Amino acid sequence: LLKLTELGQEVSKGFDLNDMGQLMKFLHALQLQAQALIYMAQRAAALMGEPTHSYAEAGAALARRGVFSPEDLRLYRAVVGV
Amino acid sequence: MAEILVGRCYRVSLEKLRQFPWGRYVKFAFLFGSAAAGGPAEDVDIAIPRTDLETYSELLAELALWLGVREDYIDLVEVGPETSCPLALEALRGVPLYVEDWDLVFRLFNICQDWEIDARKLQLHETLVARWRA
Numbered sequence: 001l002l003k004l005t006e007l008g009q010e011v012s013k014g015f016d017l018n019d020m021g022q023l024m025k026f027l028h029a030l031q032l033q034a035q036a037l038i039y040m041a042q043r044a045a046a047l048m049g050e051p052t053h054s055y056a057e058a059g060a061a062l063a064r065r066g067v068f069s070p071e072d073l074r075l076y077r078a079v080v081g082v
Numbered sequence: 083m084a085e086i087l088v089g090r091c092y093r094v095s096l097e098k099l100r101q102f103p104w105g106r107y108v109k110f111a112f113l114f115g116s117a118a119a120g121g122p123a124e125d126v127d128i129a130i131p132r133t134d135l136e137t138y139s140e141l142l143a144e145l146a147l148w149l150g151v152r153e154d155y156i157d158l159v160e161v162g163p164e165t166s167c168p169l170a171l172e173a174l175r176g177v178p179l180y181v182e183d184w185d186l187v188f189r190l191f192n193i194c195q196d197w198e199i200d201a202r203k204l205q206l207h208e209t210l211v212a213r214w215r216a
């Protein structure tokens with residue numbers, strides 16, 4: 001979470017994506033964020049007793065349980081890539 | 083595995099399966115299930131990418147004709163990003179009959195392999211069992 005807060009601060013400072021170092025840094029941070037979101041969705045679905053068999057299913061289970069709004073689900077699916 | 087006994091009445095040759103003109107219909111085809119293990123099998127399970135209904139129907143009809151078996155004995159299983167990972171992994175670990183686009187196969191396979199690793203790492207099955215017992 002600290003790293004994600006730091007990312008927010010870094011973005012606020014401004015950035016240049018033509019700088020390979022900065023590009024890689026932000027890509028890595030985005031990847032971490034995506035992974036954290038997916039892990040949380042999977043764990044939350046399991047903790048609610050929802051068996052899921054793919055990344056997409058975890059999002060669908062959370063939407064069914066009212067944890068994800070339709071907009072949350074749309075964003076989650078975009079992150080997962082389905 | 084030269085021939086597979088299907089539905090106790092048909093013999094299907096792996097060579098003939100490979101020679102089918104898959105490229106007219108799909109970008110990959112994998113034989114899986116008991117037929118891939120050498121049979122005997124209730125039916126022939128073949129994984130293909132997601133396709134439209136017309137292509138699916140035409141492929142099924144042509145394949146049945148090609149193999150000389152009834153359509154009921156062929157199970158074309160579509161594998162795409164929404165397919166459950168245990169099924170996708172089993173299907174794509176089968177025998178490749180035709181692959182035009184390995185990138186597509188690897189994309190589907192790798193995501194599910196990651197899911198499998200994550201499920202272990204996050205102890206999803208253990209969590210579910212504990213939840214159901216509580």
